[in-house]
Amino acid sequence: MSSLDPQDEFFIGYLGVPPRLKRFLLGFIPILVLGALAFAFILPPLHFDQFNLGKRTKVPEFEGLLVGQPSPHLLVPRTGDVGTVSDFSLYLLSGTGKTSPKPEVLEHVDQWVNLKGTPFHRNHLTVIATKSAEPIEPPASGPTQPDEGSSLGEFSLSGEIVDGKCYPGVMKPGRTKTHRTCAIRCLSGGVPPVFVVHNQAGDQLYFLLSDLDGKAVNDKVLDLVADPVQITGEVIQYADAFVLKADPATYKLL
Amino acid sequence: MGVAYKAVQWNRQKFVYDIILLTTVVFYLFCFEGISLQFSSDLDIKGIWIRAFGSAAFILLHVILSIGPLSRLSPKFLPLLYNRRHMGVTMFILALLHVRDALAWYHDFGNLEPLVSLFVSNTHYTDFIRFPFEALGGVALVILFLMAATSHDFWLTNLTAPVWKALHMGVYLAYGLLVGHVVLGALETNTHPFLTLAVGVGFVWIVGLHLITALREAQKDGAPLFGQPAKPQVDADGYINVGSVNDIPDNRAKIAVIAGERVAIFKYDGQISAISNVCQHQNGPLGEGKIVDGCITCPWHGYQYLPDSGISPPPFTEKIPTFNVKLQGDQILVSAIPNLPGTPVAPAVIDQA
Ligand code: HEM
Ligand code: HEM
Ligand code: FES
Helix, strand or coil: CCCCCCCCCCCEHHHECCHHHHHHHHHHHHHHHHHHHHHHHHHHHHCCCCCCCCEECCCCEEEEEEECCCCCEEEEECCCCCCCCCCEEEEEEECCCCCCCCHHHHCCCCCEEEEEEEEEEECCEEEEEEEEEEECCCCCCCCCCCCCCEEEEEEEEEEEEEECCHHHHHCCCCCCHHHHHHHHHHHHHCCCEEEEEECCCCCEEEEEEECCCCCCCHHHCHHHCCCEEEEEEEEEEECCEEEEECCHHHCEEC | CCCCCCCCCCCHHHHHHHHHHHHHHHHHHHHHHHHHHHHCCCCCHHHHHHHHHHHHHHHHHHHHHHHHHHHHHCHHHHHHHHCHHHHHHHHHHHHHHHHHHHHHHHHCCCCCCHHHHHHHCCCCCCCCCCCCHHHHHHHHHHHHHHHHHCCCHHHHHHHCHHHHHHHHHHHHHHHHHHHHHHHHHHHHHCCCHHHHHHHHHHHHHHHHHHHHHHHHHHHHCCCCCCCCCCCCCECCCCEEEEEEHHHCCCCCEEEEEECCEEEEEEEECCEEEEEECECCCCCCEHHHCEEECCEEECCCCCCEECCCCCECCCCCCCECCEECEEEECCEEEEECCCCCCCCCCCCEECCCC
8 A cells, every 4th residue: 555645746766756756857957967068168268378389399309509507408500591590499408207307418418419309389488308318429510509698688577487398388287376386396306497478569488597607596486486476687698598697586476 | 774784775766866977977078178179189188187077076066065955945856865975976086086187297207206295395385375275175085085985874874873974064174175276276377257256156056055945944943043942832741832733744744843853743644653853874854754655754765664663664673763742632742852762652643523
């Protein structure tokens, strides 16, 4: 004998869903499911800096002058008519992890090398995740050294310190708060820091950072990454890049 | 029920529930990835999955937290509550995948162990804007883990209901921590106003829904939300008047508050019985249940009790407290002091004349 009154519906999990409740659920559950799924379509395009042009490039090796300071980089002679631009392109060097290039690579500093790795670039900033470097003969013709950097004067610039590996495309976004701890890991491991400044025209300007002795600042800026920072110092044009020379103790958190 | 603990007791309802739940989650994750890749083919895939897992877990948490109060407001939502624990476990697994990928991607391949890096990289624990939001997520994950690990009824019985319930209220702490995790992390980077709005609306929805439900419950209990409830009139024999038999539909109950505890007063077959409102299984509200096949049946998962003894029908062995009842005309009088669980009580017979 059942005392179930058809007008007084009561759901018991193991017995099945009564008809009026079933009608309600057939309407409600699809709305709930579609409502949740809608976020999969709405959220991705709203995320910051994830569709930037940072990319991996498919060039497996480079020949150039390996330089150790302020941060490891490779100077690669430009081919063809370079006009007024520098004779050299500057590529930052990191290791394959959140590290500087391996000691076996860095022992060839100030030599010409054939360098193998994976390059990433965003706008005109390039980093090579370096796997190996073999010494080679310097080129027979053309310059073998870029000119001494020329000072462009003293500037006060506001921007963000990023790690020179994630920002060019390894991670998206490779900057700001969500990426902060990763950037700290990268810089303390020896990845070159880069100062990113947006000028009034909306272009990005990139600066290598150097202390007053021309050395790397990595360990002194760990607490300043991913936040707005003001740096006042001498800007030096060096190869096709800029170096910003200042005492890291004077960097100002904004 | 109490006889033996199986890993999971399956039935068709649970099966349909889980199929809908899991298909929705898998669909969400792949849509999230697919849509992200529409915008650029050269994206950081790991990052996409971190965000897909995190957002899926966070959305599901909102659904989980809504089911409780919604089914207090209307029994129509009870089928969603029926298997809520599977939603909880699914949510925990999504959170775990999010954390696994976030640890590997943002903290591994460096000069520290990822777990060490998580806590020492950003140490601005006293700064609001620069707060290490990852730590908030980490604490939330530990709470969710404890809940998922003790989710089986075995733990409910062995930890005792109050301890287990306290553990489950931890979900609100976890929710608060996760709102902090998202506001001080993802929202600081992703400043699109829609995202802030969505998190804000979600928070107001959860808090508002719980407040509305709490107010409604307090009203039903005749107790103000704050301060002392009015003292019920206890007569010389220690009985309390809880109203007329005509207020109770057949085979249903009315809930009265006696000495701070809810009591379910059932009307069935021309008789009245009163038992504790609290189901032995997971504290479901028996007074919102129904008499089915002569047994009080819990609205949450269908545990049953005999109305005149508070004992589950054989082979089950659950016992809940009963209350002595008597009638004065159409007025129901219930003893202010409960009997020991499982004590038989003669039902009060309604005078049909
Ligand atoms: C994993 C196994 C789980 C089981 C078996 C389970 C079951 C339950 C039950 C029966 C209650 C009602 C307790 C009471 O009011 O006395 C409850 C409360 C609750 N549980 Fe779980 N739960 C599980 C996991 C989770 C998880 C992982 C979450 C969230 C992420 C969650 C969210 C909640 C919430 C929000 C409540 C609040 C009380 C309410 O709304 O009625 N549960 N849980
Ligand atoms: C140790 C624990 C955790 C760590 C290290 C962590 C790390 C992160 C990181 C790095 C992000 C930013 C991702 C990005 O935009 O690339 C993030 C976002 C997020 N996390 Fe966590 N998380 C943790 C725990 C949790 C838990 C338990 C949840 C549970 C729901 C959660 C939910 C979210 C959500 C919803 C986002 C925003 C996703 C989006 O931007 O769409 N997190 N988390
Ligand atoms: S709470 Fe699960 S059956 Fe009552």
